[in-house]
Amino acid sequence: MGRRIGLQTVEIESKPRIIGTYNIVGPKEGQGPLKEYFDRIIEDDLNGTNSFEKAETSLLYTAILESIKKSKLKEADINYLLAGDLLNQLSSSCFAARDLNIPFIGLYGACSTMAESLSVGSMIMEGGLANYVVAATSSHFSSAERQFRLPLEMGSQRAPTAQWTVTGAGAMVLGKKGNFPYVTHVTTGKVKDYGITDVNNMGVAMAPAAVDTIKQHFMDTGRKPSDYDVIATGDLGVIGREFTEKLLLEYKYDMKGHYIDCGEEIFDAKLQPGTNSGGSGCGCSAVVATGYLLKNMLKGKFKRILLVSTGALLSSTSPLQGETIPGIAHAVSIEFGVSK
Amino acid sequence: MKVEEKTIRKKFDNLNSNDIPKPNLALHCFNAFWVGGLICVIGQFISDIFSKMGIPKDELGTYVSIVMVFLGAVLTGIGVYDKLGDFAGAGSVVPITGFANSIVSPAMEFKKEGFIFGVAAKMFTIAGPVLVYGIGSSVIIGILYYFLRW
Numbered sequence: 001m002g003r004r005i006g007l008q009t010v011e012i013e014s015k016p017r018i019i020g021t022y023n024i025v026g027p028k029e030g031q032g033p034l035k036e037y038f039d040r041i042i043e044d045d046l047n048g049t050n051s052f053e054k055a056e057t058s059l060l061y062t063a064i065l066e067s068i069k070k071s072k073l074k075e076a077d078i079n080y081l082l083a084g085d086l087l088n089q090l091s092s093s094c095f096a097a098r099d100l101n102i103p104f105i106g107l108y109g110a111c112s113t114m115a116e117s118l119s120v121g122s123m124i125m126e127g128g129l130a131n132y133v134v135a136a137t138s139s140h141f142s143s144a145e146r147q148f149r150l151p152l153e154m155g156s157q158r159a160p161t162a163q164w165t166v167t168g169a170g171a172m173v174l175g176k177k178g179n180f181p182y183v184t185h186v187t188t189g190k191v192k193d194y195g196i197t198d199v200n201n202m203g204v205a206m207a208p209a210a211v212d213t214i215k216q217h218f219m220d221t222g223r224k225p226s227d228y229d230v231i232a233t234g235d236l237g238v239i240g241r242e243f244t245e246k247l248l249l250e251y252k253y254d255m256k257g258h259y260i261d262c263g264e265e266i267f268d269a270k271l272q273p274g275t276n277s278g279g280s281g282c283g284c285s286a287v288v289a290t291g292y293l294l295k296n297m298l299k300g301k302f303k304r305i306l307l308v309s310t311g312a313l314l315s316s317t318s319p320l321q322g323e324t325i326p327g328i329a330h331a332v333s334i335e336f337g338v339s340k
Numbered sequence: 341m342k343v344e345e346k347t348i349r350k351k352f353d354n355l356n357s358n359d360i361p362k363p364n365l366a367l368h369c370f371n372a373f374w375v376g377g378l379i380c381v382i383g384q385f386i387s388d389i390f391s392k393m394g395i396p397k398d399e400l401g402t403y404v405s406i407v408m409v410f411l412g413a414v415l416t417g418i419g420v421y422d423k424l425g426d427f428a429g430a431g432s433v434v435p436i437t438g439f440a441n442s443i444v445s446p447a448m449e450f451k452k453e454g455f456i457f458g459v460a461a462k463m464f465t466i467a468g469p470v471l472v473y474g475i476g477s478s479v480i481i482g483i484l485y486y487f488l489r490w
Contacts (some may be wrong), residue, residue: 011346028379051452108376128409145447146450150445150466151445151448151449151450152448152449153416153417153419153421153422153441153444153445153448153449154422154441154442154445154446154466155366155416155421155422155423155424155425155426155427155428155432155433155438155441155445156422156425156426156429156433157363157425157426157429158426159363160359160361160362160363161361169401194349194352195353195354196356201360204356204360207352207403208348208349208352212345239361241361242359243355243359245354246351246355247348247351247352247355247383250343250347250348250351251343251348252343274426277358331412
Protein backbone atom coordinates (compact mmCIF):
# COMPACT_ATOMS: atom_id res chain seq x y z
CA MET A 1 0.00 0.00 0.00
CA GLY A 2 1.14 3.50 -0.77
CA ARG A 3 2.09 5.92 1.93
CA ARG A 4 1.96 9.62 2.44
CA ILE A 5 5.28 11.37 2.53
CA GLY A 6 5.62 14.99 3.55
CA LEU A 7 2.64 17.28 3.26
CA GLN A 8 1.20 16.72 -0.20
CA THR A 9 2.87 13.70 -1.75
CA VAL A 10 1.91 10.04 -1.99
CA GLU A 11 4.44 7.36 -2.80
CA ILE A 12 2.92 4.81 -5.15
CA GLU A 13 4.56 1.51 -4.22
CA SER A 14 2.77 -0.76 -6.67
CA LYS A 15 4.22 1.28 -9.54
CA PRO A 16 1.29 1.25 -11.94
CA ARG A 17 2.64 0.93 -15.49
CA ILE A 18 1.64 3.16 -18.35
CA ILE A 19 1.10 0.22 -20.70
CA GLY A 20 -0.32 2.06 -23.67
CA THR A 21 -0.67 5.64 -24.86
CA TYR A 22 -2.21 7.36 -27.85
CA ASN A 23 -2.36 10.94 -28.99
CA ILE A 24 -4.06 12.71 -31.84
CA VAL A 25 -3.53 16.36 -32.77
CA GLY A 26 -4.76 19.06 -35.12
CA PRO A 27 -3.00 20.31 -38.26
CA LYS A 28 -1.21 23.22 -36.56
CA GLU A 29 0.29 20.99 -33.86
CA GLY A 30 1.22 18.56 -36.62
CA GLN A 31 3.40 21.24 -38.19
CA GLY A 32 5.12 22.04 -34.91
CA PRO A 33 8.53 20.91 -33.66
CA LEU A 34 7.15 17.78 -31.94
CA LYS A 35 5.33 16.39 -34.98
CA GLU A 36 7.28 13.12 -35.08
CA TYR A 37 5.94 12.17 -31.64
CA PHE A 38 2.26 12.24 -32.52
CA ASP A 39 0.37 9.05 -33.34
CA ARG A 40 -2.08 10.75 -35.64
CA ILE A 41 -2.30 14.21 -37.16
CA ILE A 42 -5.70 15.17 -38.55
CA GLU A 43 -5.85 17.28 -41.68
CA ASP A 44 -9.08 19.13 -41.00
CA ASP A 45 -9.70 20.53 -37.54
CA LEU A 46 -13.39 19.62 -37.78
CA ASN A 47 -12.26 15.98 -38.12
CA GLY A 48 -15.22 15.15 -40.38
CA THR A 49 -17.85 16.47 -37.94
CA ASN A 50 -20.01 19.58 -38.27
CA SER A 51 -18.97 21.44 -35.10
CA PHE A 52 -15.78 22.07 -33.17
CA GLU A 53 -17.28 20.60 -30.00
CA LYS A 54 -18.10 17.38 -31.84
CA ALA A 55 -14.62 17.40 -33.34
CA GLU A 56 -13.08 17.59 -29.87
CA THR A 57 -15.27 14.71 -28.70
CA SER A 58 -14.14 12.64 -31.68
CA LEU A 59 -10.49 13.34 -30.88
CA LEU A 60 -10.89 12.25 -27.27
CA TYR A 61 -12.89 9.18 -28.27
CA THR A 62 -10.23 8.15 -30.78
CA ALA A 63 -7.39 8.67 -28.30
CA ILE A 64 -9.11 6.56 -25.63
CA LEU A 65 -10.11 3.77 -28.00
CA GLU A 66 -6.72 3.57 -29.71
CA SER A 67 -4.82 3.61 -26.41
CA ILE A 68 -6.88 0.61 -25.27
CA LYS A 69 -6.23 -1.16 -28.59
CA LYS A 70 -2.52 -0.43 -28.35
CA SER A 71 -2.48 -2.02 -24.88
CA LYS A 72 -4.08 -5.12 -26.48
CA LEU A 73 -7.15 -4.77 -24.28
CA LYS A 74 -10.87 -4.40 -24.82
CA GLU A 75 -13.20 -1.74 -23.50
CA ALA A 76 -14.66 -4.24 -21.03
CA ASP A 77 -11.22 -4.80 -19.45
CA ILE A 78 -11.02 -1.18 -18.29
CA ASN A 79 -12.39 -0.55 -14.79
CA TYR A 80 -12.37 3.23 -14.84
CA LEU A 81 -12.18 5.99 -17.39
CA LEU A 82 -10.92 9.23 -15.83
CA ALA A 83 -11.28 12.12 -18.21
CA GLY A 84 -11.91 15.84 -18.38
CA ASP A 85 -11.73 18.83 -20.69
CA LEU A 86 -12.28 22.59 -20.77
CA LEU A 87 -15.80 22.84 -22.09
CA ASN A 88 -18.87 23.54 -19.99
CA GLN A 89 -20.13 20.51 -18.07
CA LEU A 90 -17.15 18.50 -19.38
CA SER A 91 -19.08 18.01 -22.61
CA SER A 92 -16.27 16.48 -24.67
CA SER A 93 -15.51 13.84 -22.04
CA CYS A 94 -19.13 13.04 -21.31
CA PHE A 95 -20.01 12.69 -24.97
CA ALA A 96 -16.94 10.58 -25.67
CA ALA A 97 -17.81 8.37 -22.67
CA ARG A 98 -21.36 8.00 -24.00
CA ASP A 99 -20.00 5.80 -26.77
CA LEU A 100 -17.67 3.80 -24.54
CA ASN A 101 -18.60 0.84 -22.40
CA ILE A 102 -16.45 1.92 -19.44
CA PRO A 103 -17.39 3.27 -15.97
CA PHE A 104 -16.62 6.98 -16.17
CA ILE A 105 -15.45 9.57 -13.66
CA GLY A 106 -15.33 13.12 -15.00
CA LEU A 107 -12.59 15.37 -13.64
CA TYR A 108 -12.23 19.11 -13.94
CA GLY A 109 -8.79 20.57 -13.43
CA ALA A 110 -8.73 22.84 -16.48
CA CYS A 111 -5.44 22.27 -18.28
CA SER A 112 -4.04 20.26 -15.35
CA THR A 113 -6.34 17.35 -16.20
CA MET A 114 -3.64 15.05 -17.61
CA ALA A 115 -1.65 15.00 -14.37
CA GLU A 116 -4.86 15.06 -12.35
CA SER A 117 -6.38 12.02 -14.06
CA LEU A 118 -3.05 10.20 -13.97
CA SER A 119 -2.75 10.97 -10.23
CA VAL A 120 -6.22 9.74 -9.39
CA GLY A 121 -5.77 6.72 -11.66
CA SER A 122 -2.51 5.81 -9.95
CA MET A 123 -4.15 6.10 -6.52
CA ILE A 124 -7.00 3.83 -7.59
CA MET A 125 -4.46 1.29 -8.90
CA GLU A 126 -2.46 1.58 -5.68
CA GLY A 127 -5.58 0.86 -3.68
CA GLY A 128 -5.96 -2.36 -5.63
CA LEU A 129 -9.36 -1.27 -6.86
CA ALA A 130 -8.75 -1.71 -10.56
CA ASN A 131 -6.82 -3.80 -13.03
CA TYR A 132 -6.80 -1.20 -15.75
CA VAL A 133 -7.56 2.51 -15.71
CA VAL A 134 -7.60 4.97 -18.61
CA ALA A 135 -6.59 8.59 -17.95
CA ALA A 136 -7.40 10.96 -20.80
CA THR A 137 -8.06 14.56 -21.71
CA SER A 138 -8.60 16.81 -24.71
CA SER A 139 -8.86 20.40 -25.87
CA HIS A 140 -9.64 22.11 -29.17
CA PHE A 141 -8.52 25.58 -30.19
CA SER A 142 -11.79 26.56 -31.82
CA SER A 143 -14.16 25.16 -29.19
CA ALA A 144 -12.14 26.87 -26.44
CA GLU A 145 -12.01 30.17 -28.35
CA ARG A 146 -15.77 30.29 -28.79
CA GLN A 147 -16.38 29.52 -25.12
CA PHE A 148 -13.76 31.79 -23.59
CA ARG A 149 -12.83 34.42 -26.18
CA LEU A 150 -13.91 36.02 -29.45
CA PRO A 151 -15.38 34.53 -32.64
CA LEU A 152 -12.70 33.01 -34.88
CA GLU A 153 -13.23 35.38 -37.81
CA MET A 154 -13.22 38.49 -35.61
CA GLY A 155 -10.24 40.63 -36.58
CA SER A 156 -8.34 41.47 -33.40
CA GLN A 157 -4.77 41.39 -32.16
CA ARG A 158 -3.36 38.81 -29.77
CA ALA A 159 -1.26 40.00 -26.82
CA PRO A 160 2.41 38.88 -26.67
CA THR A 161 1.52 36.89 -23.54
CA ALA A 162 -1.43 35.16 -25.23
CA GLN A 163 -1.27 31.42 -25.76
CA TRP A 164 -2.75 29.14 -28.39
CA THR A 165 -5.06 26.34 -27.20
CA VAL A 166 -3.77 23.01 -28.46
CA THR A 167 -6.12 20.96 -30.60
CA GLY A 168 -5.49 17.43 -29.47
CA ALA A 169 -6.26 14.57 -27.14
CA GLY A 170 -4.08 12.14 -25.26
CA ALA A 171 -4.87 8.96 -23.35
CA MET A 172 -2.83 6.66 -21.10
CA VAL A 173 -3.76 3.14 -20.00
CA LEU A 174 -2.54 2.14 -16.55
CA GLY A 175 -1.94 -1.55 -15.84
CA LYS A 176 -0.19 -3.70 -13.25
CA LYS A 177 2.41 -5.60 -15.24
CA GLY A 178 4.92 -5.27 -18.01
CA ASN A 179 8.11 -3.46 -18.80
CA PHE A 180 6.77 0.05 -19.17
CA PRO A 181 7.26 3.47 -17.56
CA TYR A 182 5.63 3.55 -14.14
CA VAL A 183 4.30 6.12 -11.69
CA THR A 184 6.24 6.46 -8.43
CA HIS A 185 5.02 9.64 -6.76
CA VAL A 186 1.99 11.88 -6.93
CA THR A 187 2.02 15.41 -5.53
CA THR A 188 -1.39 17.04 -5.44
CA GLY A 189 -1.30 20.80 -5.71
CA LYS A 190 -3.09 23.59 -3.90
CA VAL A 191 -4.98 26.35 -5.63
CA LYS A 192 -2.83 29.48 -5.83
CA ASP A 193 -4.04 32.91 -6.87
CA TYR A 194 -1.62 35.83 -6.94
CA GLY A 195 -4.13 38.29 -8.29
CA ILE A 196 -3.70 38.17 -12.08
CA THR A 197 -6.83 39.41 -13.85
CA ASP A 198 -5.63 39.48 -17.46
CA VAL A 199 -7.12 36.48 -19.30
CA ASN A 200 -4.42 36.90 -21.95
CA ASN A 201 -1.78 36.22 -19.31
CA MET A 202 -2.73 32.73 -18.24
CA GLY A 203 0.79 31.30 -18.08
CA VAL A 204 1.82 33.86 -15.49
CA ALA A 205 -1.42 33.35 -13.54
CA MET A 206 -0.61 29.63 -13.23
CA ALA A 207 3.09 30.02 -12.47
CA PRO A 208 2.64 30.40 -8.65
CA ALA A 209 0.72 27.10 -8.53
CA ALA A 210 3.47 25.35 -10.52
CA VAL A 211 6.13 26.83 -8.24
CA ASP A 212 4.28 25.73 -5.12
CA THR A 213 3.69 22.17 -6.30
CA ILE A 214 7.23 21.67 -7.61
CA LYS A 215 8.73 23.07 -4.41
CA GLN A 216 6.48 20.88 -2.28
CA HIS A 217 7.35 17.82 -4.35
CA PHE A 218 11.05 18.41 -3.73
CA MET A 219 10.52 19.04 -0.02
CA ASP A 220 8.31 15.97 0.43
CA THR A 221 10.52 13.57 -1.51
CA GLY A 222 13.89 15.06 -0.62
CA ARG A 223 14.68 15.20 -4.34
CA LYS A 224 16.20 18.08 -6.26
CA PRO A 225 15.87 19.27 -9.88
CA SER A 226 18.94 17.32 -11.00
CA ASP A 227 17.28 14.04 -9.93
CA TYR A 228 15.05 14.42 -12.96
CA ASP A 229 15.99 14.21 -16.61
CA VAL A 230 13.03 16.39 -17.43
CA ILE A 231 10.61 18.40 -15.35
CA ALA A 232 7.79 19.44 -17.64
CA THR A 233 5.15 21.97 -16.71
CA GLY A 234 1.91 21.82 -18.68
CA ASP A 235 1.18 25.07 -20.42
CA LEU A 236 2.88 28.05 -18.81
CA GLY A 237 4.31 29.23 -22.11
CA VAL A 238 7.62 31.05 -22.51
CA ILE A 239 6.78 33.83 -20.06
CA GLY A 240 5.21 31.59 -17.41
CA ARG A 241 8.18 29.24 -17.65
CA GLU A 242 10.60 32.10 -17.05
CA PHE A 243 8.56 33.22 -14.02
CA THR A 244 8.55 29.69 -12.60
CA GLU A 245 12.31 29.34 -13.00
CA LYS A 246 12.97 32.65 -11.30
CA LEU A 247 10.55 32.01 -8.44
CA LEU A 248 11.95 28.52 -7.76
CA LEU A 249 15.38 30.11 -7.46
CA GLU A 250 14.00 31.93 -4.41
CA TYR A 251 13.54 28.49 -2.86
CA LYS A 252 17.14 27.72 -3.98
CA TYR A 253 16.02 25.21 -6.61
CA ASP A 254 17.95 25.74 -9.82
CA MET A 255 15.94 24.23 -12.64
CA LYS A 256 18.42 25.04 -15.41
CA GLY A 257 18.95 22.13 -17.81
CA HIS A 258 16.18 20.02 -16.31
CA TYR A 259 13.12 22.03 -17.07
CA ILE A 260 10.86 22.43 -20.10
CA ASP A 261 7.33 23.66 -20.61
CA CYS A 262 5.04 21.58 -22.86
CA GLY A 263 3.35 24.74 -24.17
CA GLU A 264 6.68 26.24 -25.16
CA GLU A 265 7.84 23.06 -26.89
CA ILE A 266 4.76 22.23 -28.94
CA PHE A 267 4.82 25.31 -31.17
CA ASP A 268 7.54 27.32 -32.80
CA ALA A 269 6.47 30.92 -32.12
CA LYS A 270 8.62 32.24 -34.98
CA LEU A 271 7.35 29.87 -37.64
CA GLN A 272 3.82 29.67 -36.28
CA PRO A 273 2.62 33.24 -35.78
CA GLY A 274 -0.22 33.73 -33.31
CA THR A 275 1.05 31.09 -30.90
CA ASN A 276 2.97 33.93 -29.14
CA SER A 277 3.88 32.67 -25.66
CA GLY A 278 3.17 29.01 -26.53
CA GLY A 279 0.48 26.35 -26.42
CA SER A 280 -2.14 25.83 -23.74
CA GLY A 281 -5.16 23.68 -23.01
CA CYS A 282 -5.70 20.24 -21.50
CA GLY A 283 -4.47 18.66 -24.70
CA CYS A 284 -1.12 20.43 -24.46
CA SER A 285 0.47 18.49 -21.61
CA ALA A 286 -1.50 15.37 -22.68
CA VAL A 287 -0.03 15.14 -26.17
CA VAL A 288 3.46 16.21 -25.11
CA ALA A 289 3.45 13.69 -22.24
CA THR A 290 2.11 10.81 -24.34
CA GLY A 291 4.35 11.88 -27.21
CA TYR A 292 7.69 13.50 -26.58
CA LEU A 293 8.09 12.53 -22.90
CA LEU A 294 6.89 8.92 -22.72
CA LYS A 295 8.17 7.94 -26.16
CA ASN A 296 11.62 9.18 -25.22
CA MET A 297 11.38 7.26 -21.96
CA LEU A 298 10.70 4.07 -23.89
CA LYS A 299 13.73 4.83 -26.05
CA GLY A 300 15.81 5.20 -22.89
CA LYS A 301 16.57 8.89 -23.39
CA PHE A 302 14.78 9.91 -20.18
CA LYS A 303 14.81 7.74 -17.09
CA ARG A 304 12.94 9.88 -14.62
CA ILE A 305 10.52 12.68 -15.38
CA LEU A 306 8.17 14.92 -13.45
CA LEU A 307 5.00 15.89 -15.26
CA VAL A 308 3.48 19.03 -13.75
CA SER A 309 0.28 19.86 -15.62
CA THR A 310 -1.00 23.33 -14.82
CA GLY A 311 -4.54 24.67 -14.95
CA ALA A 312 -6.15 28.10 -14.82
CA LEU A 313 -9.39 27.68 -12.93
CA LEU A 314 -11.40 30.53 -14.36
CA SER A 315 -14.84 30.38 -15.94
CA SER A 316 -16.13 32.39 -18.88
CA THR A 317 -18.02 34.69 -16.49
CA SER A 318 -15.59 35.05 -13.56
CA PRO A 319 -13.19 37.55 -15.24
CA LEU A 320 -16.16 39.71 -16.26
CA GLN A 321 -17.16 39.93 -12.61
CA GLY A 322 -13.69 41.15 -11.70
CA GLU A 323 -12.46 37.86 -10.26
CA THR A 324 -8.76 37.03 -10.39
CA ILE A 325 -7.48 33.83 -12.02
CA PRO A 326 -6.74 30.93 -9.64
CA GLY A 327 -4.18 28.37 -10.78
CA ILE A 328 -3.49 24.75 -9.91
CA ALA A 329 -0.69 22.29 -10.66
CA HIS A 330 -0.39 18.57 -10.02
CA ALA A 331 2.85 16.64 -10.26
CA VAL A 332 3.36 13.01 -11.22
CA SER A 333 6.77 11.39 -11.11
CA ILE A 334 7.33 8.72 -13.77
CA GLU A 335 10.32 6.39 -14.03
CA PHE A 336 11.60 3.83 -16.48
CA GLY A 337 14.81 1.87 -16.29
CA VAL A 338 16.17 3.56 -13.16
CA SER A 339 18.70 1.27 -11.49
CA LYS A 340 18.32 1.26 -7.76
CA MET B 341 15.91 26.66 4.78
CA LYS B 342 12.61 28.40 5.24
CA VAL B 343 11.31 30.79 2.63
CA GLU B 344 8.00 32.48 3.35
CA GLU B 345 5.38 32.49 0.62
CA LYS B 346 5.14 36.24 1.16
CA THR B 347 8.65 36.64 -0.29
CA ILE B 348 7.66 34.59 -3.32
CA ARG B 349 4.54 36.66 -3.84
CA LYS B 350 6.55 39.85 -3.59
CA LYS B 351 9.04 38.58 -6.15
CA PHE B 352 6.11 37.52 -8.36
CA ASP B 353 4.53 40.98 -8.21
CA ASN B 354 7.89 42.47 -8.99
CA LEU B 355 8.38 40.20 -12.03
CA ASN B 356 4.82 40.83 -13.14
CA SER B 357 5.32 44.57 -13.29
CA ASN B 358 8.72 44.36 -15.03
CA ASP B 359 9.04 41.15 -17.02
CA ILE B 360 5.83 41.06 -19.05
CA PRO B 361 6.65 41.79 -22.70
CA LYS B 362 4.88 44.86 -24.01
CA PRO B 363 3.40 45.04 -27.51
CA ASN B 364 5.47 47.04 -29.98
CA LEU B 365 3.41 50.23 -29.88
CA ALA B 366 5.20 52.20 -32.59
CA LEU B 367 4.94 49.37 -35.14
CA HIS B 368 1.30 48.70 -34.26
CA CYS B 369 0.43 52.40 -34.61
CA PHE B 370 2.21 52.59 -37.95
CA ASN B 371 0.36 49.52 -39.32
CA ALA B 372 -2.97 50.73 -37.95
CA PHE B 373 -2.35 54.14 -39.54
CA TRP B 374 -1.61 52.99 -43.08
CA VAL B 375 -4.17 50.16 -43.23
CA GLY B 376 -6.89 52.36 -41.73
CA GLY B 377 -5.89 55.09 -44.15
CA LEU B 378 -5.98 52.68 -47.08
CA ILE B 379 -9.52 51.57 -46.17
CA CYS B 380 -10.56 55.24 -46.11
CA VAL B 381 -8.92 55.83 -49.52
CA ILE B 382 -10.92 52.90 -50.93
CA GLY B 383 -14.07 54.46 -49.44
CA GLN B 384 -13.20 57.81 -51.01
CA PHE B 385 -12.56 56.12 -54.36
CA ILE B 386 -16.01 54.49 -54.26
CA SER B 387 -17.52 57.81 -53.22
CA ASP B 388 -15.92 59.55 -56.22
CA ILE B 389 -17.22 56.88 -58.61
CA PHE B 390 -20.76 57.23 -57.25
CA SER B 391 -20.45 61.00 -57.48
CA LYS B 392 -19.44 60.69 -61.18
CA MET B 393 -22.49 58.43 -61.70
CA GLY B 394 -24.65 61.35 -60.64
CA ILE B 395 -25.69 60.27 -57.17
CA PRO B 396 -26.68 63.36 -55.10
CA LYS B 397 -24.14 64.49 -52.52
CA ASP B 398 -26.31 64.01 -49.43
CA GLU B 399 -26.99 60.36 -50.36
CA LEU B 400 -23.36 59.49 -51.15
CA GLY B 401 -22.52 58.53 -47.54
CA THR B 402 -25.25 55.90 -47.42
CA TYR B 403 -24.15 54.34 -50.71
CA VAL B 404 -20.51 54.21 -49.67
CA SER B 405 -21.42 52.72 -46.26
CA ILE B 406 -23.44 49.98 -47.95
CA VAL B 407 -20.54 49.03 -50.22
CA MET B 408 -17.95 49.15 -47.40
CA VAL B 409 -20.11 47.02 -45.08
CA PHE B 410 -20.55 44.55 -47.94
CA LEU B 411 -16.78 44.41 -48.49
CA GLY B 412 -16.13 43.92 -44.77
CA ALA B 413 -18.68 41.13 -44.62
CA VAL B 414 -17.29 39.35 -47.68
CA LEU B 415 -13.71 39.57 -46.41
CA THR B 416 -14.89 38.14 -43.08
CA GLY B 417 -16.74 35.34 -44.84
CA ILE B 418 -13.73 34.25 -46.86
CA GLY B 419 -11.48 34.39 -43.79
CA VAL B 420 -9.32 37.40 -44.70
CA TYR B 421 -10.51 40.04 -42.24
CA ASP B 422 -9.29 38.26 -39.10
CA LYS B 423 -5.78 38.15 -40.56
CA LEU B 424 -6.02 41.82 -41.50
CA GLY B 425 -7.20 42.57 -37.95
CA ASP B 426 -4.27 40.69 -36.45
CA PHE B 427 -1.92 42.83 -38.53
CA ALA B 428 -3.57 46.24 -38.39
CA GLY B 429 -5.43 46.23 -35.03
CA ALA B 430 -7.52 49.37 -34.63
CA GLY B 431 -6.72 50.31 -38.24
CA SER B 432 -9.16 47.66 -39.41
CA VAL B 433 -11.46 47.65 -36.36
CA VAL B 434 -12.46 51.33 -36.35
CA PRO B 435 -13.63 51.80 -40.00
CA ILE B 436 -17.12 50.61 -40.90
CA THR B 437 -15.64 47.43 -42.45
CA GLY B 438 -14.59 46.45 -38.92
CA PHE B 439 -18.13 46.99 -37.74
CA ALA B 440 -19.33 44.58 -40.42
CA ASN B 441 -16.67 42.12 -39.28
CA SER B 442 -17.86 42.31 -35.67
CA ILE B 443 -21.39 41.34 -36.72
CA VAL B 444 -20.65 38.75 -39.39
CA SER B 445 -18.01 36.87 -37.37
CA PRO B 446 -20.31 35.87 -34.44
CA ALA B 447 -23.12 35.17 -36.90
CA MET B 448 -20.86 32.66 -38.67
CA GLU B 449 -19.48 31.25 -35.44
CA PHE B 450 -22.85 30.53 -33.84
CA LYS B 451 -24.64 29.15 -36.89
CA LYS B 452 -24.22 25.68 -35.34
CA GLU B 453 -26.66 26.65 -32.58
CA GLY B 454 -29.38 27.40 -35.13
CA PHE B 455 -30.73 30.53 -36.79
CA ILE B 456 -32.70 31.82 -33.80
CA PHE B 457 -30.63 31.04 -30.69
CA GLY B 458 -27.38 31.01 -32.63
CA VAL B 459 -27.09 33.48 -35.50
CA ALA B 460 -29.79 35.95 -34.47
CA ALA B 461 -29.19 35.89 -30.72
CA LYS B 462 -25.38 36.06 -30.90
CA MET B 463 -25.01 38.38 -33.89
CA PHE B 464 -24.71 41.52 -31.77
CA THR B 465 -22.60 40.18 -28.90
CA ILE B 466 -19.70 42.38 -30.00
CA ALA B 467 -21.46 45.13 -31.97
CA GLY B 468 -24.30 45.39 -29.42
CA PRO B 469 -22.42 47.52 -26.88
CA VAL B 470 -21.17 49.77 -29.71
CA LEU B 471 -24.73 50.29 -30.89
CA VAL B 472 -26.15 50.85 -27.40
CA TYR B 473 -23.57 53.44 -26.41
CA GLY B 474 -23.23 54.90 -29.91
CA ILE B 475 -26.96 55.50 -30.29
CA GLY B 476 -27.31 56.43 -26.61
CA SER B 477 -24.63 59.11 -26.76
CA SER B 478 -25.97 60.49 -30.06
CA VAL B 479 -29.37 60.93 -28.41
CA ILE B 480 -27.79 62.82 -25.52
CA ILE B 481 -25.75 65.00 -27.89
CA GLY B 482 -28.94 65.60 -29.93
CA ILE B 483 -30.82 66.83 -26.86
CA LEU B 484 -27.92 69.07 -25.85
CA TYR B 485 -27.72 70.44 -29.37
CA TYR B 486 -31.47 71.18 -29.37
CA PHE B 487 -31.26 73.30 -26.24
CA LEU B 488 -27.86 74.87 -26.73
CA ARG B 489 -28.16 75.78 -30.41
CA TRP B 490 -25.92 78.66 -31.28
